Amino acid sequence: MNTVMKTIIEPFRIKSVEPITMTTRAEREAKLKNAHYNLFGLASADVLIDLLTDSGTGAMSSEQWAAIMRGDESYAGSPSFNRFEAAVKNLMPFKHVIPTHQGRAAEAILFKIIGGEGKNIPSNTHFDTTRGNIEATGALAFDLNIDEGRNSQSLHPFKGNMDLQKLESFLIEHGKSVPCVMLTITNNAGGGQPVSLENIRAVAKIAKAHKRPFIIDGCRFAENAWFIKQREPGQKDRSIIDIVRDCFADADGMTMSAKKDAFANIGGWLALNDDELAENARVLLIQTEGFVTYGGLAGRDLDAIAQGLSEIIDEDYLRYRIGTNQYISDRLDAMGVPVVKPAGGHAVFIDAKAWLPHIEPLQYPAQALANRLYEIGGIRGVEIGSLMFGRQPDGTEKPAAMELVRLAIPRRTYTQSHADYLLEAFELLMGEKDSLRGLRVIKEPRLMRHFTCQLQPL
Numbered sequence: 001m002n003t004v005m006k007t008i009i010e011p012f013r014i015k016s017v018e019p020i021t022m023t024t025r026a027e028r029e030a031k032l033k034n035a036h037y038n039l040f041g042l043a044s045a046d047v048l049i050d051l052l053t054d055s056g057t058g059a060m061s062s063e064q065w066a067a068i069m070r071g072d073e074s075y076a077g078s079p080s081f082n083r084f085e086a087a088v089k090n091l092m093p094f095k096h097v098i099p100t101h102q103g104r105a106a107e108a109i110l111f112k113i114i115g116g117e118g119k120n121i122p123s124n125t126h127f128d129t130t131r132g133n134i135e136a137t138g139a140l141a142f143d144l145n146i147d148e149g150r151n152s153q154s155l156h157p158f159k160g161n162m163d164l165q166k167l168e169s170f171l172i173e174h175g176k177s178v179p180c181v182m183l184t185i186t187n188n189a190g191g192g193q194p195v196s197l198e199n200i201r202a203v204a205k206i207a208k209a210h211k212r213p214f215i216i217d218g219c220r221f222a223e224n225a226w227f228i229k230q231r232e233p234g235q236k237d238r239s240i241i242d243i244v245r246d247c248f249a250d251a252d253g254m255t256m257s258a259k260k261d262a263f264a265n266i267g268g269w270l271a272l273n274d275d276e277l278a279e280n281a282r283v284l285l286i287q288t289e290g291f292v293t294y295g296g297l298a299g300r301d302l303d304a305i306a307q308g309l310s311e312i313i314d315e316d317y318l319r320y321r322i323g324t325n326q327y328i329s330d331r332l333d334a335m336g337v338p339v340v341k342p343a344g345g346h347a348v349f350i351d352a353k354a355w356l357p358h359i360e361p362l363q364y365p366a367q368a369l370a371n372r373l374y375e376i377g378g379i380r381g382v383e384i385g386s387l388m389f390g391r392q393p394d395g396t397e398k399p400a401a402m403e404l405v406r407l408a409i410p411r412r413t414y415t416q417s418h419a420d421y422l423l424e425a426f427e428l429l430m431g432e433k434d435s436l437r438g439l440r441v442i443k444e445p446r447l448m449r450h451f452t453c454q455l456q457p458l
């Protein structure tokens with residue numbers, strides 16, 4: 001008989017540990033007050049479970065640490081580069097692979113070449129740094145995600161999909177001013193929602209028909225492939241590596257942050273098929289990042305990425321990763337906590353506007369919620385709402401479209417009992433939520449205030 005066990009277990013055992021400092025609620029209340037009620041102001045040592053981001057916060061494997069020792073730090077022609085390049089090409093068969101120190105450096109190089117005044121660049125949803133790098137060149141960034149992607153309760157299996165009709169009209173309207181079509185998999189800014197293989201192929205076909213290069217922002221390519229395997233008709237018996245290869249087969253290039261689905265703490269790359277574009281990119285690389293065989297990285301980082309890429313496509317890992325996210329989301333839902341559905345790949349999002357209707361958007365309900373979660377359990381999430389997006393360039397304030405708390409799950413870092421601890425904290429929060437008060441900003445910088453502003457409870 002074939003027994004299928006239901007308990008999610010980590011598909012690894014622990015060889016090296018990093019102690020967490022336990023604190024009391026009273027201690028955390030004092031620390032948060034000292035940090036002026038801004039979670040970015042806390043020392044990480046004062047956080048028990050840090051769900052601020054999944055970027056570069058994952059745990060490396062014993063094989064990755066071994067690879068670190070194999071790293072060759074020669075300035076030019078390092079074998080570490082050869083291993084890195086081979087590992088990328090094994091999954092994404094692009095002609096040119098250019099290492100960078102992070103994803104945003106790959107974006108900066110690409111858009112310095114193809115962006116500029118008068119250019120228009122569509123995507124399902126551009127990530128903040130992508131948008132920033134496009135706009136910095138004077139070009140404009142457009143989000144053409146399907147409507148279901150903006151509805152937090154829609155159960156569409158691929159909420160990250162591009163709206164194909166909008167893309168077609170966009171290309172007809174903007175013609176030659178579109179230097180490329182982009183697609184972010186999974187759609188990070190849209191809640192880590194996946195894009196189907198069918199949609200990826202359709203976007204590639206439309207871009208090709210209009211003779212525009214098709215570039216994938218592939219930061220979470222493995223999580224996206226897992227969703228394709230689970231949810232897309234005809235894909236369930238295929239291997240993750242075959243699905244990944246299909247995702248990139250019709251693209252002309254990609255940008256990547258190795259801090260996501262490469263299990264590394266730093267790194268990224270720009271990959272391209274076009275020789276001339278790649279040559280221009282390498283000139284900029286040497287100018288801003290480093291020589292072509294290391295980008296902004298050490299040889300050891302390239303080896304850690306190469307090894308990480310062979311581990312990220314492991315199905316047992318992906319089942320556990322997506323399973324834990326789903327588990328947290330389902331339990332919160334059952335408890336009556338409004339979560340964005342269905343669960344995305346790398347984070348759980350709580351809808352604070354729906355849960356705390358007694359707090360006005362401009363009194364930052366999601367910040368109030370994130371702060372209380374820290375006081376109760378030492379758990380650090382992040383507000384994605386009016387504190388992050390509400391301040392207008394003229395200094396006035398406008399409520400954001402949504403008031404969310406994001407709990408981003410670092411890769412292979414926390415265990416299932418950490419997940420249960422998180423759920424227990426929410427049970428306590430359930431009893432306290434009606435007494436939560438909003439906050440006001442008492443000091444803020446002109447731009448990106450959420451990182452450094454000071455707050456006071458009302």
Ligand SMILES: *Cc1c(COP(=O)(O)O)cnc(C)c1O
Binds near residue numbers: 055105130
């Ligand atoms: C993180 C991320 C980036 C930027 O990568 P960095 O390594 O943080 O510079 C770009 N796009 C997406 C979708 C991301 O998640």
